[in-house]
Amino acid sequence: MDFVTNCAADVADQFWAQTRNGLTLGSIYAMIALGYTMVYGVLQLINFAHSEVFMVSTVAALYAIPFFGVTEGDPATGLSAVLIFIAVLVCCMLASGLVALLLERLAYRPLRKRGAPRLSFLISAIGASLFIQYLFVLMDGEHYLFPIRGIADPLGMPLMIIGLALAVVAGGLLLAGVRRGEAGWVDAGTLTGFGGLAALIAGLVFVVKLPDILGPTPQSVPELFATSTVFTLLGTPISNKRLLVVVVTVIMLVILDNFVRKTRMGRGIRAVAQDPQAASLMGVNINRVIVVTFLVGGLMAGAAGLLYQTVLSAPAFWFIGFRPGIKAFVAAVLGGIGNIRGAILGGLLLGLVEAYAVPCIGTQWIDVTAFVVLVIVLLFRPTGILGEQAGG
Amino acid sequence: MSGDVLLELKDVVVRYGGIEAVRGVSFVVRSGELVTLIGGNGAGKTTTLSTVSGIKRPYAGEISFLGERIDNLPAHEIVELGISQSPEGRRIFPRMSVRENLVMGTFARGKKKTDIDRVFELFPVLKERHKQAGGTLSGGEQQMLAMGRALMADPKLLMLDEPSMGLAPKFVARIFELLEEVHAQGITILLVEQNAHLALQIADRGYVLESGEIVLADDAKKLLGNEAVRKAYLGED
Numbered sequence: 001m002d003f004v005t006n007c008a009a010d011v012a013d014q015f016w017a018q019t020r021n022g023l024t025l026g027s028i029y030a031m032i033a034l035g036y037t038m039v040y041g042v043l044q045l046i047n048f049a050h051s052e053v054f055m056v057s058t059v060a061a062l063y064a065i066p067f068f069g070v071t072e073g074d075p076a077t078g079l080s081a082v083l084i085f086i087a088v089l090v091c092c093m094l095a096s097g098l099v100a101l102l103l104e105r106l107a108y109r110p111l112r113k114r115g116a117p118r119l120s121f122l123i124s125a126i127g128a129s130l131f132i133q134y135l136f137v138l139m140d141g142e143h144y145l146f147p148i149r150g151i152a153d154p155l156g157m158p159l160m161i162i163g164l165a166l167a168v169v170a171g172g173l174l175l176a177g178v179r180r181g182e183a184g185w186v187d188a189g190t191l192t193g194f195g196g197l198a199a200l201i202a203g204l205v206f207v208v209k210l211p212d213i214l215g216p217t218p219q220s221v222p223e224l225f226a227t228s229t230v231f232t233l234l235g236t237p238i239s240n241k242r243l244l245v246v247v248v249t250v251i252m253l254v255i256l257d258n259f260v261r262k263t264r265m266g267r268g269i270r271a272v273a274q275d276p277q278a279a280s281l282m283g284v285n286i287n288r289v290i291v292v293t294f295l296v297g298g299l300m301a302g303a304a305g306l307l308y309q310t311v312l313s314a315p316a317f318w319f320i321g322f323r324p325g326i327k328a329f330v331a332a333v334l335g336g337i338g339n340i341r342g343a344i345l346g347g348l349l350l351g352l353v354e355a356y357a358v359p360c361i362g363t364q365w366i367d368v369t370a371f372v373v374l375v376i377v378l379l380f381r382p383t384g385i386l387g388e389q390a391g392g
Numbered sequence: 393m394s395g396d397v398l399l400e401l402k403d404v405v406v407r408y409g410g411i412e413a414v415r416g417v418s419f420v421v422r423s424g425e426l427v428t429l430i431g432g433n434g435a436g437k438t439t440t441l442s443t444v445s446g447i448k449r450p451y452a453g454e455i456s457f458l459g460e461r462i463d464n465l466p467a468h469e470i471v472e473l474g475i476s477q478s479p480e481g482r483r484i485f486p487r488m489s490v491r492e493n494l495v496m497g498t499f500a501r502g503k504k505k506t507d508i509d510r511v512f513e514l515f516p517v518l519k520e521r522h523k524q525a526g527g528t529l530s531g532g533e534q535q536m537l538a539m540g541r542a543l544m545a546d547p548k549l550l551m552l553d554e555p556s557m558g559l560a561p562k563f564v565a566r567i568f569e570l571l572e573e574v575h576a577q578g579i580t581i582l583l584v585e586q587n588a589h590l591a592l593q594i595a596d597r598g599y600v601l602e603s604g605e606i607v608l609a610d611d612a613k614k615l616l617g618n619e620a621v622r623k624a625y626l627g628e629d
């Protein structure tokens with residue numbers, strides 16, 4: 001009983017501060033959740049590699065921020081901070097968008113073309129996710145993937161070349177196999193394709209890079225601009241960074257809403273989500289809709305990645321996508337998978353639930369709340385709060 | 393009244409796995425005609441329409457529209473050529489409003505101004521309910537919406553798959569009246585029906601499809617009088 005009363009008192013004490021924290025993090029979850037939910041809407045597929053689409057954004061920030069002249073300990077100020085932020089945001093969004101497009105093209109489309117069973121998509125998703133993660137493991141510690149940051153370790157470059165060559169050979173074999181059509185060995189190849197490929201490369205990287213993986217050094221991203229309090233609301237200071245998260249999220253959501261509701265392509269996306277066959281009878285090019293959906297999800301995840309990095313001072317790190325990714329997935333299920341408004345609602349709710357749980361269970365245990373929420377949703381309302389209304 | 397050949401099927405074969413659902417079907421639809429394709433359950437009517445619209449690929453044979461082969465085009469490009477369809481089961485977008493459903497009908501036309509008033513004139517009930525979600529309409533209303541949506545494409549050829557299915561006789565009569573009205577406006581129609589009597593009454597010509605093959609082809613009036621048709625499809629002994 002003590003726990004409950006203490007907990008209630010703590011939450012009451014920190015209520016507005018935690019509401020603020022919950023809404024900031026929740027906005028970010030919502031933006032990532034949109035990618036899961038929109039792809040699910042058009043393909044009935046959970047893109048489990050979406051967390052890596054997010055992760056790539058933090059890596060893009062690692063390179064883009066110094067590129068625009070901001071270095072560690074020397075943040076930008078005033079108008080130049082705003083302009084640089086926008087430029088970095090564009091870079092992050094493009095990087096994530098590109099990865100999302102590649103995923104669609106390489107991990108899912110070959111399966112879709114051949115009418116592969118659901119399970120193959122799941123295997124491919126997990127394989128692609130591991131593949132991207134371990135590709136970025138190569139830039140942990142001393143081994144940088146991209147030579148522009150210098151190669152401290154003599155092994156870095158050869159490793160990278162071997163890894164990439166392997167990936168290209170295996171990927172080429174796979175694609176050649178998929179092209180060949182009906183041949184028997186191809187079916188097996190497709191099924192195990194990306195899973196096997198990823199496992200192979202991941203395994204290789206793992207063995208050679210074990211020391212790094214056991215003690216990886218996340219790359220800290222230079223702070224783009226310094227934190228300051230903009231105003232105080234209900235006794236709670238609101239920082240420029242948190243304000244930025246909310247402003248960017250609102251802008252992105254307004255653009256997305258108009259895109260989905262008012263534009264021709266947006267109507268196509270909704271139509272495919274509601275009835276793909278009827279949509280193609282109306283003249284909707286389903287392939288193009290799928291590509292655009294992945295792109296939009298990627299752009300949103302890219303923006304979310306930079307915001308997450310900014311507000312939490314998160315490092316660029318191969319594993320950084322896992323937690324926000326899985327939580328955004330929970331948020332999408334919570335709101336009703338496939339449902340765009342559901343993803344936004346679910347993201348904000350999950351952010352708040354987590355924030356209110358902090359005073360009670362502490363930050364180390366906070367991840368548990370998301371999974372508890374997931375279990376509760378699946379038990380009592382498996383279709384989510386707003387229901388699975390794809391394209392609604 | 394009938395002009396150039398609009399749609400032509402030559403020895404079209406369609407398979408599902410190893411099963412042949414359509415076995416060498418050939419027919420033509422000329423500009424301005426109302427042609428009906430009648431036949432019992434599983435005869436291959438829907439399969440034939442799906443193959444014309446590109447949802448399904450023919451295994452063999454040729455389909456041409458306005459003299460150009462279309463059997464290897466993707467569905468969305470076939471719509472752009474001017475073939476629109478009110479599909480079996482209506483397939484209204486359930487979470488779009490009536491108006492949004494109609495606007496979807498213009499998708500293939502790109503930027504051309506939508507002529508929603510013409511459809512509202514034909515189907516006043518759609519105007520009354522233009523804000524209602526498509527999924528909440530009654531069956532008859534959904535059928536009108538499916539027809540209206542197909543008309544919004546301003547098609548050269550309108551294909552309808554069993555517009556009378558599941559409707560009360562009063563509604564069926566109304567739908568067929570509207571079909572005649574649309575036809576009178578000069579739109580070429582390919583009508584698939586199990587309700588052979590009604591279909592043959594408004595059609596110019598008819599084809600009878602049985603187990604994936606065309607067994608009879610004639611003027612609609614002659615088919616109405618045909619002994620075999622009367623026995624098989626018009627419920628007479």
Ligand SMILES: Nc1ncnc2c1ncn2[C@@H]1O[C@H](COP(=O)(O)OP(=O)(O)OP(=O)(O)O)[C@@H](O)[C@H]1O
Nearest residue numbers: 408413431432433434435436437438439440480586
């Ligand atoms: N997706 C499918 N997979 C396998 N067989 C199919 C499929 N669709 C249709 N068929 C088969 O093809 C044949 C023709 O079906 P089709 O739907 O074209 O008939 P129909 O004339 O439209 O019948 P109805 O009047 O009942 O709608 C049937 O034997 C049916 O079982």
Ligand SMILES: [Mg+2]
Nearest residue numbers: 437438439480
């Ligand atoms: Mg049918």
